[in-house]
Amino acid sequence: MRFILVLLFVLGPLGPVNAKIMKPLTPEEQRVILHKGTERPFSGKYENHHESGTYHCRRCGAPLYRSSDKFDSGCGWPSFDDEIPGAVKRVPDADGRRTEIVCARCGGHLGHVFEGERFTPKNTRHCVNSISLDFAPAEQPVALVSEIVPVGGTAAVPAGSGAAGGGVELPSGPAGAKEQGEKRAETAIFAGGCFWGVEYMMQQVPGVISVESGYTGGHVPNPTYQQVCTGRTGHAEAVRIVFDPAKTDYETLAKLFLEIHDPTQAGGQGPDVGDQYRSEIYYASPGQRAVAERLLDTLRAKGYSVVTRLTPASVFYPAEAYHQDYYERKGTLPYCHKYTRRF
Structure with a gap:
C-alpha cells in the first residue's frame, strides 16, 4: 500500500511527473496544495502583487498564469x-457546488473558478491561493492590469435609526404613499456565513423591501472588507433586511435564517472559515429578542447543538458596492446556503 501511495504522489492524477521537479512543501503549503485547504483572505503575498511576469505552480513549477490576466x-x-x-x-469540487481548479501537470490544488460575475470582459475569475504559486519576473516590463473593482464603503447607519424597535420610514412621495400609506417598515439583522448567500435568500421573501450586505458587531469604525477578513475587527458579515410588517413578520424571517444556514457550525459556514462568518442574530427590540430566543430553544429541544449567538443590534456598516446584489448580478445561486427545513 505504501508503494502505491508513493507511486500516485509521483505520477500525479494526470500522468507521469518527474519526481526531480517536485519541490518540497512546508506543512502549510501541503495543507493547501495537497489537502485542498484555503489560505486566509488578504494574507497571501500575491494578492496585491502587480509585477510583470508569469505565475507558476509552487509544487511542480509549471507556468499557469500571466500577469496580464491578473486583476x-x-x-x-x-x-x-x-x-x-x-x-x-x-x-x-467536493462541496458539489463550486468548480475546483488544479495544476494540469501535477494536480496541485490552486483554488476555484467562477463565471458570470462580470468583473472583466472575459467574465471569468480564477480565485487562486497565493501559497499555490511562485512568480517569475518578466525581462521587459508590461502595462499593469487596471483595477476592476473600486474599494470603499458607504456611511454607517445605526441599527434601529428612525424608529423604535428597528423601524424605518417607508419610501416617501406619491408612489410610496400610494403603495404603503402611513405604515412603517421594520428591520432585521442576521449573520450566517458569507453575506452574499443570506442576502440572496432573504430577497426572495414576499414583503421584504430591501436587503443590504454589511458588517456589524465589531469594534473598528467604518471597516473595509479587507479589515474584516483579518478577523481582528470583531465584525461579522451580516445582512440588514427592511420588511413590510403587513406582508411578513420577524418570526418568518428568523425561521428562514435558521433554515438557510447551519446554526450548529461554529467558527464559519460551509467552506468559509473565520469568526466573521459566525452565526448570529442581532435583535433590535425586546420583541425580536423574545422571538429569537424561542426559535433557538425550539431547535435545541429538537436535538440541534445550536451555536447561534443572540446580540443587541449595534452600528451596521454597509459593505462595498461590489458586494451588493452579488448573486442577482451574477445570475447564479449561492454555493454555501441552501434551504433545510428545521421547523
Missing part, C-alpha cells in the same frame, strides 16, 4: 480572468 477583484485572493492554455484543469 483586482477585491475578494482577498489573486484573481485571473484567463490561464495559460492547457495549464489549469477544472474539476467538480
Whole structure:
C-alpha cells in the first residue's frame, strides 16, 4: 500500500511527473496544495502583487498564469480572468457546488473558478491561493492590469435609526404613499456565513423591501472588507433586511435564517472559515429578542447543538458596492446556503 501511495504522489492524477521537479512543501503549503485547504483572505503575498511576469505552480513549477490576466477583484485572493492554455484543469469540487481548479501537470490544488460575475470582459475569475504559486519576473516590463473593482464603503447607519424597535420610514412621495400609506417598515439583522448567500435568500421573501450586505458587531469604525477578513475587527458579515410588517413578520424571517444556514457550525459556514462568518442574530427590540430566543430553544429541544449567538443590534456598516446584489448580478445561486427545513 505504501508503494502505491508513493507511486500516485509521483505520477500525479494526470500522468507521469518527474519526481526531480517536485519541490518540497512546508506543512502549510501541503495543507493547501495537497489537502485542498484555503489560505486566509488578504494574507497571501500575491494578492496585491502587480509585477510583470508569469505565475507558476509552487509544487511542480509549471507556468499557469500571466500577469496580464491578473486583476483586482477585491475578494482577498489573486484573481485571473484567463490561464495559460492547457495549464489549469477544472474539476467538480467536493462541496458539489463550486468548480475546483488544479495544476494540469501535477494536480496541485490552486483554488476555484467562477463565471458570470462580470468583473472583466472575459467574465471569468480564477480565485487562486497565493501559497499555490511562485512568480517569475518578466525581462521587459508590461502595462499593469487596471483595477476592476473600486474599494470603499458607504456611511454607517445605526441599527434601529428612525424608529423604535428597528423601524424605518417607508419610501416617501406619491408612489410610496400610494403603495404603503402611513405604515412603517421594520428591520432585521442576521449573520450566517458569507453575506452574499443570506442576502440572496432573504430577497426572495414576499414583503421584504430591501436587503443590504454589511458588517456589524465589531469594534473598528467604518471597516473595509479587507479589515474584516483579518478577523481582528470583531465584525461579522451580516445582512440588514427592511420588511413590510403587513406582508411578513420577524418570526418568518428568523425561521428562514435558521433554515438557510447551519446554526450548529461554529467558527464559519460551509467552506468559509473565520469568526466573521459566525452565526448570529442581532435583535433590535425586546420583541425580536423574545422571538429569537424561542426559535433557538425550539431547535435545541429538537436535538440541534445550536451555536447561534443572540446580540443587541449595534452600528451596521454597509459593505462595498461590489458586494451588493452579488448573486442577482451574477445570475447564479449561492454555493454555501441552501434551504433545510428545521421547523
